[in-house]
């Protein structure tokens with residue numbers, strides 16, 4: 058395996074070269090049996106290992122796609138059945154009040170808040186990431202005020218963010234400037250109104266330096282907007298501690314909210330009074346049931362709401378968040394790094410030399426919770442892996458992605474996934 062991203066790190070490069078010399082393993086190779094034994098030891102010593110019982114996973118499958126769609130938390134089906142059968146079926150419209158439906162967006166926001174390092178009252182749940190990004194970017198441009206003409210946008214961003222940024226810029230009279238995240242400090246200036254960055258790159262798994270970049274944006278007098286889709290639930294984000302202005306994220310990846318579960322918007326408390334949403338629906342009104350023709354925004358993160366919340370998905374998400382009870386995100390991060398280190402070690406041992414190239418940075422400070430490997434015929438390789446019970450995904454044109462979700466993935470899973478990948482090439 059060779060490194061695409063950290064070619065300058067001589068120690069790591071030497072390690073990679075040694076590993077590629079291992080070649081195709083024979084099944085009786087004691088070094089490989091040792092990896093399987095190490096996996097068992099690591100799993101036995103893993104305090105988070107028992108959390109897997111909080112999820113329903115199919116037997117015989119190694120699930121490494123929780124960075125795309127998280128697994129099903131065990132409590133969700135029962136809760137959804139209760140919401141549908143009792144809260145909707147029996148209580149009917151009374152549930153908006155009696156079952157707490159109306160306040161679910163801010164209540165569930167407060168459940169997500171500690172996972173992203175936010176004090177209560179700053180996170181509101183609803184809509185998709187794309188829609189929340191639109192609110193955040195237009196809101197950021199309005200917070201920045203007149204006299205600043207540029208919106209800096211992560212040049213490697215997930216596509217929807219780029220599309221939304223273009224439209225938000227058109228609406229607010231800004232000019233989009235694509236910038237590599239590491240080049241943002243040099244690109245900032247008195248004309249910068251806002252900066253949109255991804256915390257972890259969806260394709261490479263690279264972790265960007267949120268504390269330093271946020272500080273640079275603030276020093277330039279601009280507004281920071283972070284997309285946390287690939288970091289929330291995988292590593293500490295510490296939004297409040299680092300002075301982030303606005304952030305968005307989805308809940309269907311590491312937060313396990315289910316397919317299409319609602320996203321969230323973080324509005325730092327100091328910006329809430331000035332946050333001017335471009336989608337001022339009635340749910341964000343100070344007195345929605347007064348039904349007045351004039352708009353008056355509610356206080357707090359509630360002003361990030363738009364229309365009637367999607368209650369079934371939202372309450373499924375609320376039940377899914379029970380899987381986090383008593384879990385410290387720092388422990389999740391430590392296990393994620395150990396898992397991805399171990400997976401890389403196994404890939405180097407099992408996969409024939411030259412067949413895959415590491416795209417994800419090796420350095421812990423630069424890595425999220427996924428490993429991306431570049432290979433020929435990535436789509437076919439992933440199809441073959443899935444057929445053999447190892448589920449990751451592939452991103453066009455040539456990247457295999459393996460997401461490590463420490464709440465339900467163990468070291469034996471990592472070893473089996475790498476061994477299976479080796480067999481696909483063997």
Ligand SMILES: Cc1ncc(COP(=O)(O)O)c(C=O)c1O
Pocket residue numbers: 185186187188215217218255259284286287307320
């Ligand atoms: C970084 C990032 N942003 C945005 C999105 C899309 O969000 P949504 O479909 O919820 O609008 C994704 C989806 O995978 C993503 O990875």
